[in-house]
Amino acid sequence: MSAVAELPDDVARVSLDLPLRANLSALDNIALIPLYQRHYGAADSARLAHAMLEQLGHAAIALLRDSDMTPAQRFIAKLARALILKRPRLVIDRPGAMLYDVPYPAFIRQLAAQAEMTGSWEIFDFRWNQALYQE
Amino acid sequence: MNFLAASIESLGAKVVGWFTVGYGMFAFLAQAGLLLLEPATWNRATFDVVVKQIYFTAVQILHVFLGYALVISWLFITIILSTARDFGLTEFASEMTIRVLVLELLPFLTALFVALRSGSAINTEVALMRVNNELDALAHCKVPPMQFEFLPRLIGGVVSVVTLAGLAGLLALLMGYLAIYGMNLAGFEAYTRTIAKIFDFRIMAGLIAKCALFGLAVTVIPVTAGLETPKKLFMVPVSVLRGMMRVFFAIVAIEVVSLALKYI
Numbered sequence: 001m002s003a004v005a006e007l008p009d010d011v012a013r014v015s016l017d018l019p020l021r022a023n024l025s026a027l028d029n030i031a032l033i034p035l036y037q038r039h040y041g042a043a044d045s046a047r048l049a050h051a052m053l054e055q056l057g058h059a060a061i062a063l064l065r066d067s068d069m070t071p072a073q074r075f076i077a078k079l080a081r082a083l084i085l086k087r088p089r090l091v092i093d094r095p096g097a098m099l100y101d102v103p104y105p106a107f108i109r110q111l112a113a114q115a116e117m118t119g120s121w122e123i124f125d126f127r128w129n130q131a132l133y134q135e
Numbered sequence: 136m137n138f139l140a141a142s143i144e145s146l147g148a149k150v151v152g153w154f155t156v157g158y159g160m161f162a163f164l165a166q167a168g169l170l171l172l173e174p175a176t177w178n179r180a181t182f183d184v185v186v187k188q189i190y191f192t193a194v195q196i197l198h199v200f201l202g203y204a205l206v207i208s209w210l211f212i213t214i215i216l217s218t219a220r221d222f223g224l225t226e227f228a229s230e231m232t233i234r235v236l237v238l239e240l241l242p243f244l245t246a247l248f249v250a251l252r253s254g255s256a257i258n259t260e261v262a263l264m265r266v267n268n269e270l271d272a273l274a275h276c277k278v279p280p281m282q283f284e285f286l287p288r289l290i291g292g293v294v295s296v297v298t299l300a301g302l303a304g305l306l307a308l309l310m311g312y313l314a315i316y317g318m319n320l321a322g323f324e325a326y327t328r329t330i331a332k333i334f335d336f337r338i339m340a341g342l343i344a345k346c347a348l349f350g351l352a353v354t355v356i357p358v359t360a361g362l363e364t365p366k367k368l369f370m371v372p373v374s375v376l377r378g379m380m381r382v383f384f385a386i387v388a389i390e391v392v393s394l395a396l397k398y399i
Contacts, residue, residue: 018272035180
């Protein structure tokens with residue numbers, strides 16, 4: 001997985017190594033990006049973050065903190081945080097390590113269909129998991 | 136011979152360690168100070184976190200803290216008054232009460248109170264953030280941890296210690312008056328004259344500076360101790376232990392220097 005470490009700065013990553021801020025809700029974790037990067041107000045940032053979760057079909061997790069989420073919910077929050085970064089590439093790093101409670105290739109495919117985002121999604125996974133994506 | 140060499144080596148390593156820790160702390164403080172001067176730091180988001188920090192550090196504990204200040208002040212005023220009466224020094228009782236309680240004891244206890252409650256929490260949180268890669272995640276998202284996590288804690292700590300020590304001091308002054316003169320205005324003029332005599336500009340500036348330094352000590356030291364934590368979960372308690380020991384020594388050092396400057 002050295003390829004992930006060599007990724008440039010303009011790649012948004014969803015990874016086990018990049019956790020959510022533990023004492024913030026999913027919504028606050030996502031809202032941090034517009035708040036600090038684009039200098040939006042707190043209310044506008046929260047609205048954007050909520051819209052992102054709604055777009056992914058999981059608005060119900062907005063108020064949950066990291067420890068209260070299932071692995072799939074945690075993945076959604078991380079994905080929403082990566083999507084709101086609006087970087088041209090999005091890399092999902094070893095999804096099996098994060099999504100051990102759902103059949104993850106289908107789950108990610110379903111999310112990608114819902115999100116309708118610009119830019120490309122790439123999955124970096126172990127070679128022996130390749131068969132899982134060929135359904 | 137080997138024993139001597141090992142002792143010198145160990146002492147040298149300790150001295151280098153202290154210098155490294157001291158340098159790290161001052162470098163962090165300098166970075167925070169420079170960031171404070173940048174207009175971009177003062178955005179709505181940072182301001183909101185500062186307000187939250189002040190709420191958690193000072194407002195949330197206000198009733199407990201004032202109750203504790205009330206009991207301590209009452210006890211010390213009673214001891215000072217009865218001792219002054221025994222020695223026939225009643226006319227000095229109010230000055231002694233103000234000097235001991237308002238200038239020295241209450242700011243010191245306030246710093247200890249905030250250090251035990253908020254300093255230890257800050258140390259643990261920063262250490263956990265480092266161990267869990269949360270700081271790396273913030274950096275990946277280009278959210279500056281200094282502005283979002285550390286600077287608000289520093290400002291919150293300073294504002295909270297200065298304000299809490301001020302409130303405790305005011306409470307002690309009121310208690311002192313009631314204990315010496317009772318529920319009447321007969322001694323108001325003499326008491327306010329004593330207060331005015333003690334609190335000249337130099338003493339006030341020194342008191343505020345001391346409280347601000349206490350506030351910095353109870354926040355900067357835990358943050359830097361947390362940031363030094365190796366990325367191993369079992370090192371978090373060690374980090375908190377080291378951080379809180381440093382906070383204690385720093386608080387005592389500030390108090391000793393302040394006393395020496397005032398009375399020697």
